[in-house]
Amino acid sequence: MSVLVRIPTPLRPLAGGQSELSEEGQSVKEILDNLISRFPAMRERMMDESGELRRFINIYVNEEDIRFREGVSTPLSSGDEVSIIPAIAGGA
Amino acid sequence: MTNESSAPVFFSRALYQSIVDHAHSVHPEECCGLVASDQTGTPVRVIPMTNILHSPVRYQMDPVEQFSVGKSLRLEGMSLWGIYHSHPISEPYPSVVDINLAYYPDVFYLLTSPVTTPPSLRIFQIKDSKVTEFPLILKEVD
Ligand SMILES: [Zn+2]
Numbered sequence: 643m644s645v646l647v648r649i650p651t652p653l654r655p656l657a658g659g660q661s662e663l664s665e666e667g668q669s670v671k672e673i674l675d676n677l678i679s680r681f682p683a684m685r686e687r688m689m690d691e692s693g694e695l696r697r698f699i700n701i702y703v704n705e706e707d708i709r710f711r712e713g714v715s716t717p718l719s720s721g722d723e724v725s726i727i728p729a730i731a732g733g734a
Numbered sequence: 735m736t737n738e739s740s741a742p743v744f745f746s747r748a749l750y751q752s753i754v755d756h757a758h759s760v761h762p763e764e765c766c767g768l769v770a771s772d773q774t775g776t777p778v779r780v781i782p783m784t785n786i787l788h789s790p791v792r793y794q795m796d797p798v799e800q801f802s803v804g805k806s807l808r809l810e811g812m813s814l815w816g817i818y819h820s821h822p823i824s825e826p827y828p829s830v831v832d833i834n835l836a837y838y839p840d841v842f843y844l845l846t847s848p849v850t851t852p853p854s855l856r857i858f859q860i861k862d863s864k865v866t867e868f869p870l871i872l873k874e875v876d
Binding site for chain 1: 766768788791792793794797798800801803811815817822824828829831835837838841875
């Protein structure tokens with residue numbers, strides 16, 4: 643089953659320049675694993691040393707942050723859109 | 735450090751004023767927001783966002799607002815041009831935290847501070863932890 647994945651501008655150079663691509667998977671985790679196996683350079687930007695999603699990477703399924711669902715275990719249905727959105731943050 | 739050979743960036747005084755006003759309205763907390771450009775790449779809109787940390791020394795944009803603004807810009811054919819925030823009590827230069835969390839190498843980072851009169855606005859790009867400042871030229875009219 644394939645879903646649409648939206649790649650944010652800063653990660654596009656690591657994903658062959660694509661802004662959207664379709665990826666196979668039943669859950670967000672499967673999508674991310676498949677994406678990273680196609681584009682290994684994305685791993686470091688998305689995952690920390692222990693393989694967890696970085697705190698400053700937000701992932702949405704359709705309109706909803708996966709942190710308010712089941713995190714990377716969030717199940718997907720055909721036609722879902724997965725958006726990867728780096729947080730915008732900083733300090734003084 | 736300032737790169738003297740960087741091309742100047744033109745920015746309208748009205749947009750500058752919107753950013754300064756936003757910073758003033760939430761002072762002493764840090765403000766944050768986005769600048770969108772039209773299809774010609776000209777910055778045309780300032781979009782104030784919520785700093786969910788409500789802190790004078792840190793900011794993080796409300797991710798729900800960030801998502802919905804990103805979507806509406808995409809539908810309007812506009813692009814993310816810049817990201818702004820304020821340094822309420824320090825000079826408007828990217829901090830170590832700003833540099834470490836700069837995920838958007840192709841947009842401009844605008845920093846404002848009310849510690850000078852008039853409030854200053856400086857503009858940078860942050861790529862691979864390297865900060866490049868651009869001369870900012872304010873235009874009276876769009
Ligand atoms: Zn800062």
